[in-house]
Amino acid sequence: MKPLPLYGDGDYYRLSGINVGKHCDKEREPGRLSFRKDYSRLIHTPAFRRLQGKTQLFPGYESDFFRNRLTHSLEVAQISTGIGERINSVEPEFESSHIDLDLLEFAGLAHDLGHPPFGHNGERALDEMMLAFGGFEGNAQTLRILTCTERKLIKVGENTYSDLGLDLTVRSLASILKYDTEIPEQRKKRAPLQKGYYSSSADIVKEIKSKVAPRKQHQGDFRTIECSIMEIADDIAYSTYDLEDSLHAGFSTPVSILSALFNDGVIRKTVFDRTNKELKKAKHEEMQSFDELFEAASLVFDGLTEAGFSDKTSSALEATKIYKLDQQIAQDSLTRTKFTAERVGKLIGSTEVKYNEHCPALSQARLTREAMLEVEILKHLNYELNIRSPRLAVVEYRGKDIVCELFKAIDNSGGSLLPDDWKQLYRDSRNKKRIICDFIAGMTDRYATEFHNSLFGSGKSLFKPI
Known part of the structure; x- marks a missing residue:
C-alpha cells in the first residue's frame, strides 16, 4: 500500500500535525489548495453523479420536488460550511487557526457516497448477502469508494499510472470516518447491521489515525x-x-x-x-x-x-x-x-x-x-x-428483493453478467463477492430496476446495454 497523501493548508492543520509532506513527488499546483483539489476530484466521479438517482426519502419519479441523495448531500455540505463559518468566528481556539471550509464541503458531499439503491433496505439486503464475506455498510462503502473502487490516473514525476482510489489527503478521508469499529469478516445469520469500516480498509484507517493524531493519545472513538x-x-x-x-x-x-x-x-x-x-x-x-x-x-x-x-x-x-x-x-x-x-x-x-x-x-x-x-x-x-x-415500506421491501435477486444472479453466473470493466476486477479479486457487492451498491434505483427487469422480466431488448 502506498503512503497516503498528508498535505493540508492553514495553521490549524499544521498544528494538528497533518501538514508534513505530500504524496510521492507530487507538486502543488499554483493557486490550488489541497482540500479544494480533493473536492474537485470528488465531484467529477461517477459515484457522486449517481447520487442523483438514489432515493433520500421519497422516490424521485413521484415528484420533481423531492430530494434525492445528491441534493441532500449538497444541503449537508452547505450546512457544514455554515457551521464551520460560525465556529471560526465565535470559538476562540479557531479564530486564528480556522477550520478549512473546503474540507467541510468535501465531507458533506461525500458522506452518502456509499449508500446503495433503495435506501436502508438495500443496505440490509447487501449486508445479508455479505455476512460471511466482510459485511456491507454505507459508511464503510464510502471509504472503500474513495480509496479503492473509484479509479483515477495518477501522475508521479514523469510517470502516469492507473490507480484505485482518488489519491485524497488523509484529512479528507478522516472527515468521513464516522465509526471507529472494524466490521468482522464473518457474522452469524440474521446478525444486525454493524456500522464501521471493512477489514480490507483496516490498514488505511490505521494510517489515517497515525497521521491525523501522531503520537497523541485520544480516548473514545476516533473522530475529527x-x-x-x-x-x-x-x-x-x-x-x-x-x-x-x-x-x-x-x-x-x-x-x-x-x-x-x-x-x-x-x-x-x-x-x-x-x-x-x-x-x-x-x-x-x-x-x-x-x-x-x-x-x-x-x-x-x-x-x-x-x-x-x-x-x-x-x-x-x-x-x-x-x-x-x-x-x-x-x-x-x-x-x-x-x-x-x-x-x-x-x-x-x-x-x-x-x-x-x-x-x-x-x-x-x-x-x-x-x-x-x-x-x-x-x-x-x-x-x-x-x-x-x-406506503414507503412497500417500495423499500420490493427494493430489497431486487438487490438480493441481482446479487444471487450475478454470483451464480460466475461474474459473466457483469459489464466488461467489472469482469476484469472480478477475475483479479480474491473476494469476488465484494466485487459483486461494489457493483450493485453503485447502482441507482432505476438502473437496478432495469437490470432486474432485463434478467427476470419479459420483452427486454437485446440491444440495450447493461
Whole structure:
C-alpha cells in the first residue's frame, strides 16, 4: 500500500500535525489548495453523479420536488460550511487557526457516497448477502469508494499510472470516518447491521489515525472535528428537509406529528429512548420524563401546542386557528420555506465545540442540548411515521428483493453478467463477492430496476446495454 497523501493548508492543520509532506513527488499546483483539489476530484466521479438517482426519502419519479441523495448531500455540505463559518468566528481556539471550509464541503458531499439503491433496505439486503464475506455498510462503502473502487490516473514525476482510489489527503478521508469499529469478516445469520469500516480498509484507517493524531493519545472513538460537524449538518438536514418532503407529500402535517407523539404510546417510548441514547452519546443530560419530550416537540411547531379552555367557544376558536396553521405549513410552499430556513439558521447557531488541547484535530462539535432535543425528536418521529409507513415500506421491501435477486444472479453466473470493466476486477479479486457487492451498491434505483427487469422480466431488448 502506498503512503497516503498528508498535505493540508492553514495553521490549524499544521498544528494538528497533518501538514508534513505530500504524496510521492507530487507538486502543488499554483493557486490550488489541497482540500479544494480533493473536492474537485470528488465531484467529477461517477459515484457522486449517481447520487442523483438514489432515493433520500421519497422516490424521485413521484415528484420533481423531492430530494434525492445528491441534493441532500449538497444541503449537508452547505450546512457544514455554515457551521464551520460560525465556529471560526465565535470559538476562540479557531479564530486564528480556522477550520478549512473546503474540507467541510468535501465531507458533506461525500458522506452518502456509499449508500446503495433503495435506501436502508438495500443496505440490509447487501449486508445479508455479505455476512460471511466482510459485511456491507454505507459508511464503510464510502471509504472503500474513495480509496479503492473509484479509479483515477495518477501522475508521479514523469510517470502516469492507473490507480484505485482518488489519491485524497488523509484529512479528507478522516472527515468521513464516522465509526471507529472494524466490521468482522464473518457474522452469524440474521446478525444486525454493524456500522464501521471493512477489514480490507483496516490498514488505511490505521494510517489515517497515525497521521491525523501522531503520537497523541485520544480516548473514545476516533473522530475529527470536520466529521463531527458533518454529522451535525446531516442531522439538521435530515430532521428539517425530510420533514419538508413529508409535508409536501401529504404523509404528515404538524398536528399529525404531534398527535402521534402525544397519543401513541409505542411511538412515544421509542422516540424517548432513542433521543436519550443520542443525548447520552453527546454527553448531555438525558430526559427524565415524557413532559420534557412533549415540551421540546411542541417548540418545533410554535403555536401548535395543546391549550386548555373553560368554555367550548374558546376551544373551538383555538382549534380552528391550529387547523389553519397546520394546513398552511403543510400546503403552502412559502410558509414551509420560511419554516425550514429559520429552523436551519437557528440550529447552525446552536453549535458548540469541546476543544481538544492535546490534539486539536480531534476536537468535537455538538448541538446544545435544547437544539439536539428538537433534532433527535424529529429524526425519530420521521423514521417511525414516514420511513416505516406502509406506503414507503412497500417500495423499500420490493427494493430489497431486487438487490438480493441481482446479487444471487450475478454470483451464480460466475461474474459473466457483469459489464466488461467489472469482469476484469472480478477475475483479479480474491473476494469476488465484494466485487459483486461494489457493483450493485453503485447502482441507482432505476438502473437496478432495469437490470432486474432485463434478467427476470419479459420483452427486454437485446440491444440495450447493461
